[in-house]
Amino acid sequence: MIPFLPLQAINASFEPQLSQAVQRVVQSGWYLLGEACKAFEDEYARWLGASHCVGVGSGLDALTLALRAMAGLYHWPDRAEVIVPDMTFVATAEAVVLAGLVPVLAEVDDNALLTVAHAEKVRTARTRAVIPVHLYGHPADMPALCDWAGQHGLAVLEDAAQAHGAEVGGKRVGCWGQAAAFSFYPGKNLGALGNGGAVVTDDDDLARRVRTLANYGAQVKYRHDVLGVNSRLDEVQAAALRVKLARLDADNEARRAVARQYAEGLRSPHVVKPYQGDTARSVFHIYPLRCAHRDELARHLAARGVETLIHYPRALSQQPALQPYIANPTDPHPNALCWAVQELSLPISPLLTADEVSHICDAINQWSA
Numbered sequence: 206m207i208p209f210l211p212l213q214a215i216n217a218s219f220e221p222q223l224s225q226a227v228q229r230v231v232q233s234g235w236y237l238l239g240e241a242c243k244a245f246e247d248e249y250a251r252w253l254g255a256s257h258c259v260g261v262g263s264g265l266d267a268l269t270l271a272l273r274a275m276a277g278l279y280h281w282p283d284r285a286e287v288i289v290p291d292m293t294f295v296a297t298a299e300a301v302v303l304a305g306l307v308p309v310l311a312e313v314d315d316n317a318l319l320t321v322a323h324a325e326k327v328r329t330a331r332t333r334a335v336i337p338v339h340l341y342g343h344p345a346d347m348p349a350l351c352d353w354a355g356q357h358g359l360a361v362l363e364d365a366a367q368a369h370g371a372e373v374g375g376k377r378v379g380c381w382g383q384a385a386a387f388s389f390y391p392g393k394n395l396g397a398l399g400n401g402g403a404v405v406t407d408d409d410d411l412a413r414r415v416r417t418l419a420n421y422g423a424q425v426k427y428r429h430d431v432l433g434v435n436s437r438l439d440e441v442q443a444a445a446l447r448v449k450l451a452r453l454d455a456d457n458e459a460r461r462a463v464a465r466q467y468a469e470g471l472r473s474p475h476v477v478k479p480y481q482g483d484t485a486r487s488v489f490h491i492y493p494l495r496c497a498h499r500d501e502l503a504r505h506l507a508a509r510g511v512e513t514l515i516h517y518p519r520a521l522s523q524q525p526a527l528q529p530y531i532a533n534p535t536d537p538h539p540n541a542l543c544w545a546v547q548e549l550s551l552p553i554s555p556l557l558t559a560d561e562v563s564h565i566c567d568a569i570n571q572w573s574a
């Protein structure tokens with residue numbers, strides 16, 4: 206069986222350094238808000254080319270706290286609207302609701318990404334921000350989206366949970382908007398041994414607000430200026446992430462090599478491969494195929510020992526939990542719905558071998574719909 210993502214083997218490939226780093230934290234007697242978190246925040250900000258990184262408890266918290274900090278700093282009115290692509294993980298829109306704001310869903314393009322044209326269609330007088338999602342590790346068109354947002358006085362929060370190290374025009378995602386949210390969920394390209402996330406920004410005030418909100422609203426101990434939450438990147442996770450960050454560029458290159466082999470090897474007329482833009486460099490968190498007979502192809506591959514997944518089987522506009530909160534729940538988004546019906550994610554990881562990729566390509570090329 207070729208697993209979708211062999212997480213145990215991936216983490217084993219960081220041994221013995223990974224376990225040693227965890228053991229040092231265990232023996233240190235200091236588990237939260239310590240030196241490992243501080244060191245990781247500095248290293249990750251430097252790796253991205255950003256001024257500040259604030260470690261938090263998860264990607265969802267990173268999105269939520271960044272929005273709450275923006276709403277306070279930029280004095281957004283009640284019921285301010287935030288534009289979110291209709292095809293993404295539920296957290297992108299859930300964070301908007303949790304921050305007390307209103308999600309407005311936008312159609313996506315042939316790459317499942319938000320574009321200026323689709324965002325402009327749903328912009329209203331109440332819009333204050335837009336959240337481009339670098340879905341599957343492929344960067345959204347940040348130069349165009351940031352220009353457009355700037356013209357209309359909108360803040361840009363990047364959802365970079367799937368795109369650690371992706372670039373547009375030589376600049377890493379996470380450095381384009383006023384802030385970006387990252388997730389270190391174990392299966393992400395930079396994955397912890399549990400939950401973790403970070404807000405990245407160049408804005409000193411925004412960084413300070415996020416750090417305060419994440420720490421019970423306190424800048425100094427026992428003085429709580431705002432009602433915050435408990436959301437920390439703990440020392441074990443930070444220590445593990447430092448070990449894995451050191452190899453992330455090489456791991457992303459290995460994923461790109463797998464993607465190149467898929468791009469060359471897949472010849473079936475029944476599948477659509479993800480395209481690579483001219484200036485955008487994906488980190489291929491996911492290798493998303495589209496196929497009109499997706500479920501049959503998945504069964505065919507399973508019978509040949511290839512595990513696949515679907516990201517995601519529903520658009521946000523089809524999620525019952527979000528329905529009461531969405532400003533435009535009935536707007537039609539045929540592209541987003543098409544992705545939900547047709548997407549199939551092939552195995553991809555730094556450990557996937559060329560032989561395994563060619564086995565998967567052969568299995569797909571031999572399949573007739």
Ligand SMILES: *Cc1c(COP(=O)(O)O)cnc(C)c1O
Pocket residue numbers: 263264265266293294296297338364366367388389390400401402
């Ligand atoms: C994983 C993910 C999140 C949420 O991250 P968690 O750490 O699981 O909370 C948010 N947005 C996208 C696009 C994701 O893939």
